[in-house]
Amino acid sequence: MIDLASSMIKEGRGSELMPNEADPSAPITAYRYHSLCAYMGDDDMFSSDLSDDQLKQRLGHMTTIPCQVIFSMADEYVPEYVDKKSLVARLCRALGDAEKVEIEYGNHSLSNRVEEAVRAMVDFVKRDGPKGWDDPWN
Template sequence: ETFALIGHSTGCQNSIHFIKHGDNEIVKRTKAIALQAPVSDREHAMLEPNYEENVQYARSLRDDGKGEEMMPRSAFWAPITASRFLSLQDLGGSDDFFSSDLDDDELKQRLSHIGKWGQANNARLLAAFSGQDEYVPSSVNKERLLQRLCGAMNGGSNDGSNIASPLMIEKGNHNLSCGDDSAVFVAAVAKIIDDVFPPQVS
């Protein structure tokens, strides 16, 4: 059996993490990944007025060996431990894959394993970014960021293969809930699946 993954928002981080740390046999059988809204939790959180205070508090809990203690309700929209909070919202946290303020080398350190996975397993990845994503700061050049993310992923292939392909959905929001944006994404996913799972000839 072979598999395809689709990750939305934080699910994009999960997919990237899985390819590096997941069960080796299942990773080999994963032939396609689609990332929809691979955005930075940290950059969005940095717009909040209590961001620095929350991060400092989470760091203090972690440094005191209390990383599994819960953060205050005001710090996050859902119950969350200090360690998980830092993975999402601290600079260089374990989920900090897609931030625009990371330089090219930092992005490559976090993402180049995608190119190695794709080359080794004849696999492909689609990265779909929304031009009107409400969780991305307005100061971020989304088109440029998408190209940099794909470039970092492809940097892991030693033959220049384009394992990761970009898709910019210009008018799309974070969850593609308007117009025919979701249909555009589904069509792109169908194409990449057709590429890696060719129809069986009977």
């Protein structure tokens, strides 16, 4: 499917939809499919097959910003063979020692753990968010 997406893009058809087999759950354009699925595609930001240097190259621009990595430990889009704990630790390092939040049993969208995810985000913003005149918590 990546080869097909590449061909479609080269032919100027990147905005056309991929065959249903590319993603049976939702329509996806050739460009978006390639961006997400091709090695080092435009949106290949968090893949387990990226080296630490590649992760730093893609995410390192955020090292000066307080960051939190919320990782769904039961993400249906992360293959079973991926060591999720190792991957989230690598992502945090690439982001300059970002805060790590592992949501056990959380699906990709965290729709089954909304309260837990929102609580983690609010706590993070209260702790590491704006300080001074633009602090919405004071």
